[in-house]
Amino acid sequence: MNRRWVLAALVLAFAAPASARDEKPLLRWGGDKNGGAPYIFEAADGKLTGFEVEFAEYIARELGRTPRFVQNQWDNLPDLLKRGDIDVVLNGYEFTKERHDDTPSTVPYYVYSLRLIARQSEPDIFSWADLGRQNEPKRVGVLRGSASQRYLEGRFGNKVRIEGSETVTEMLDLVQAGQVDLTVQDAPAAAYYVTPERYPGLKVIDEPAGYGYYVLLTRPDDAELREKLNAAIRKAVSSGWLKQLYQKYGLWNPAQQRLSYLAGQPWPDAAAEFATDDAGYAPPDPPKLSGILDKLLTAAAYTILLAVASFPIAMVIGLVVAVGRVYGPWPVRALFTIYVEVLRGTPLLLQLFVIFYLPSQLSKIEGWEWMSALALNKWAAAIIGLALNYSANEAENYRAGLMAVPKGQMEAALALGFTKWAALRYVILPQAFRIVIPPVTNDFIALFKDTAVCSTVMIVELTGLYYAYKVYPNLVLELALAVGLLYLLMSYPTAVLARWFERRLALTKEGGRA
Amino acid sequence: MIRVTNLVKQHGQTPILNGATLEVQKGQVAALVGPSGSGKSTLLRCVNGLEAFQEGEIAVGDALKLTGGSAPPKAALLALRRTVGMVFQQFNLFPHMTALKNVMSGPVYALGKPEAEAEATAKGLLARVGLADKHDAKPAQLSGGQQQRVAIARALAVNPAAILFDEPTSALDPKMSAEVMRVIDDLADDAALQVAMVIVTHDLAAVRRIADVVHVLGGGKVTFSGPPDEAFAPNGPAADLL
Ligand SMILES: Nc1ncnc2c1ncn2[C@@H]1O[C@H](COP(=O)(O)OP(=O)(O)O)[C@@H](O)[C@H]1O
Numbered sequence: 001m002n003r004r005w006v007l008a009a010l011v012l013a014f015a016a017p018a019s020a021r022d023e024k025p026l027l028r029w030g031g032d033k034n035g036g037a038p039y040i041f042e043a044a045d046g047k048l049t050g051f052e053v054e055f056a057e058y059i060a061r062e063l064g065r066t067p068r069f070v071q072n073q074w075d076n077l078p079d080l081l082k083r084g085d086i087d088v089v090l091n092g093y094e095f096t097k098e099r100h101d102d103t104p105s106t107v108p109y110y111v112y113s114l115r116l117i118a119r120q121s122e123p124d125i126f127s128w129a130d131l132g133r134q135n136e137p138k139r140v141g142v143l144r145g146s147a148s149q150r151y152l153e154g155r156f157g158n159k160v161r162i163e164g165s166e167t168v169t170e171m172l173d174l175v176q177a178g179q180v181d182l183t184v185q186d187a188p189a190a191a192y193y194v195t196p197e198r199y200p201g202l203k204v205i206d207e208p209a210g211y212g213y214y215v216l217l218t219r220p221d222d223a224e225l226r227e228k229l230n231a232a233i234r235k236a237v238s239s240g241w242l243k244q245l246y247q248k249y250g251l252w253n254p255a256q257q258r259l260s261y262l263a264g265q266p267w268p269d270a271a272a273e274f275a276t277d278d279a280g281y282a283p284p285d286p287p288k289l290s291g292i293l294d295k296l297l298t299a300a301a302y303t304i305l306l307a308v309a310s311f312p313i314a315m316v317i318g319l320v321v322a323v324g325r326v327y328g329p330w331p332v333r334a335l336f337t338i339y340v341e342v343l344r345g346t347p348l349l350l351q352l353f354v355i356f357y358l359p360s361q362l363s364k365i366e367g368w369e370w371m372s373a374l375a376l377n378k379w380a381a382a383i384i385g386l387a388l389n390y391s392a393n394e395a396e397n398y399r400a401g402l403m404a405v406p407k408g409q410m411e412a413a414l415a416l417g418f419t420k421w422a423a424l425r426y427v428i429l430p431q432a433f434r435i436v437i438p439p440v441t442n443d444f445i446a447l448f449k450d451t452a453v454c455s456t457v458m459i460v461e462l463t464g465l466y467y468a469y470k471v472y473p474n475l476v477l478e479l480a481l482a483v484g485l486l487y488l489l490m491s492y493p494t495a496v497l498a499r500w501f502e503r504r505l506a507l508t509k510e511g512g513r514a
Numbered sequence: 515m516i517r518v519t520n521l522v523k524q525h526g527q528t529p530i531l532n533g534a535t536l537e538v539q540k541g542q543v544a545a546l547v548g549p550s551g552s553g554k555s556t557l558l559r560c561v562n563g564l565e566a567f568q569e570g571e572i573a574v575g576d577a578l579k580l581t582g583g584s585a586p587p588k589a590a591l592l593a594l595r596r597t598v599g600m601v602f603q604q605f606n607l608f609p610h611m612t613a614l615k616n617v618m619s620g621p622v623y624a625l626g627k628p629e630a631e632a633e634a635t636a637k638g639l640l641a642r643v644g645l646a647d648k649h650d651a652k653p654a655q656l657s658g659g660q661q662q663r664v665a666i667a668r669a670l671a672v673n674p675a676a677i678l679f680d681e682p683t684s685a686l687d688p689k690m691s692a693e694v695m696r697v698i699d700d701l702a703d704d705a706a707l708q709v710a711m712v713i714v715t716h717d718l719a720a721v722r723r724i725a726d727v728v729h730v731l732g733g734g735k736v737t738f739s740g741p742p743d744e745a746f747a748p749n750g751p752a753a754d755l756l
Pocket residue numbers: 525528530548549550551552553554555556557
């Protein structure tokens with residue numbers, strides 16, 4: 001019975017579409033088109049374009065397969081590959097030894113380098129080396145998990161403060177708005193975006209550095225596919241097809257001549273032949289958990305800081321909103337109801353994006369330059385975002401608490417000659433406070449976990465740290481366990497403390513008889 | 515002291531009071547009786563400003579007046595409530611405060627009296643209602659009768675000119691009921707106190723004992739006002755309540 005279902009599903013999934021349109025099997029290739037020019041992006045007419053799109057079409061043609069683009073967040077593409085959702089990752093993935101062990105690579109199709117990008121008005125940095133000479137470390141943005149991140153960590157260590165984003169354009173916006181000082185991006189992206197038309201406020205500094213290779217990633221057991229891919233790439237190199245492609249996109253440079261040489265060498269052994277860049281820098285060994293312990297503890301401290309800083313604000317706003325909704329005149333009630341419903345009805349992640357990225361993006365529009373004044377630094381954005389989001393929950397908690405206080409309490413206070421505000425302050429709120437302890441502490445624990453979204457505004461709290469280091473396959477399991485354990489160490493004592501507090505208050509109320 | 519004139523009160527379309535009139539003199543003990551649902555509580559709550567009414571007038575003392583159909587100014591309501599205290603069937607003590615703090619709450623939070631002065635007064639009042647040893651007890655640690663006695667002390671603490679009792683013993687068993695009634699008797703007998711009292715109760719024996727005057731409520735109106743003997747006489751206006 002079960003097996004027949006599976007069979008039917010397989011027939012539906014594969015046979016039907018194939019026979020309907022196209023006899024050729026699919027080549028599902030994964031990439032991230034968001035802010036992805038000139039690699040993969042949507043042209044003005046909505047059509048998928050970019051040098052990697054044309055390259056994928058070429059490869060598929062050589063393999064006798066139909067290319068099918070699968071969109072996914074860049075740093076998660078290898079996970080998608082391992083899960084089997086795509087056949088190959090083709091999106092500016094750099095060769096590294098560890099990555100090759102995890103998801104074996106093909107021969108390279110591009111020799112990339114890294115470019116340092118700053119605001120036109122950058123006062124201190126005029127070369128790569130200047131980064132290492134600052135008393136106050138510069139904030140340098142990278143694509144999370146990219147070669148830029150590893151290059152900066154390896155060459156400058158704690159001399160720079162690394163900020164991770166998910167897309168190139170997001171980071172360029174942040175630099176232009178002054179929320180990040182500089183960014184390191186791959187040369188093709190830098191050449192495409194850092195132009196007077198696209199980012200007039202930015203410039204490229206110094207020579208390229210950190211040379212490396214873009215490769216396709218495959219699953220370890222797909223040796224046959226890998227061989228076919230290698231053959232197709234070698235043909236593209238030797239026939240001059242790739243050179244033409246890169247010339248069309250303005251990406252051809254002398255460094256690409258290495259491709260012809262490498263195409264004839266055994267892979268990945270040949271990768272070591274160009275292991276140092278022009279600055280004499282060699283890529284470091286992959287980090288170990290013991291080596292990033294200080295970073296782990298800092299990340300844990302950030303998680304605590306975010307929760308502890310934002311929750312009191314949420315409680316105060318929530319209290320004002322709840323009292324307004326229960327006791328205020330109707331315009332106040334209406335306004336606060338909208339406030340609560342909007343904040344509860346939209347995702348925290350979206351709210352955080354709007355607060356952090358929207359002002360700097362809008363400031364690029366003519367006549368909206370003043371919006372850059374609203375571009376908050378990431379800490380302010382994260383704390384305000386969390387506080388606003390949770391204030392809606394707290395408002396609902398307090399509202400329930402206020403309504404759970406018997407009506408007779410307000411009447412007794414009024415009958416004694418209390419003003420409404422005195423009655424609230426001395427009679428109603430102290431009782432409501434006791435009622436809401438359990439839901440409020442629950443929210444506080446939930447907030448600890450929700451601080452994870454702050455990794456999207458470049459704060460390397462625990463989840464952000466995990467994201468930044470999960471590119472190292474040797475580290476990922478230990479790191480996941482360590483991060484999970486740290487979260488647990490935060491939320492469990494809070495829960496215990498809350499229960500104790502609740503019991504203590506209940507005890508006084510029951511006069512110690514409970 | 516309290517004069518209610520032609521009071522009309524509806525809940526939505528339902529008429530509750532339909533031209534009720536009564537008067538309570540300074541220092542007088544008045545009983546308000548009538549069948550259940552006749553509007554006794556509603557009348558007391560109107561006098562205390564806890565409920566608005568549609569028509570008529572309520573005057574307290576020489577200066578305070580509420581008029582039907584219009585929202586009274588906040589200052590007038592506040593002044594009224596500081597003149598007229600209320601004791602509820604369900605006690606309504608503040609559960610998070612000790613007995614002493616409950617009694618101090620009016621003077622401190624409503625009248626702005628210094629804590630020390632309020633505390634001295636509160637201790638005296640708790641002694642008067644027989645609870646000198648319960649200063650630090652929370653309401654949940656007290657019996658119903660004790661709670662109601664604290665509530666009476668709390669109402670007295672703001673030094674009102676009148677206190678309204680809405681079925682103060684109905685939630686209590688006979689023994690505790692008697693304890694509370696003893697306190698009310700004591701207040702009624704205190705010639706020096708000069709507090710007008712309006713008591714809604716089903717305890718007709720108590721009414722006979724302490725009331726100077728009985729008002730009978732029926733059909734939304736006060737149908738009789740007169741001495742207890744007359745009210746409870748065979749075939750008298752309140753005879754069917756016996
Ligand atoms: N909030 C309310 N809404 C509608 N009807 C009410 C409300 N409160 C009281 N009533 C009605 O008003 C009438 C008088 O109530 P009440 O004053 O409590 O009577 P009593 O105290 O004499 O028993 C009752 O019929 C009751 O059902």
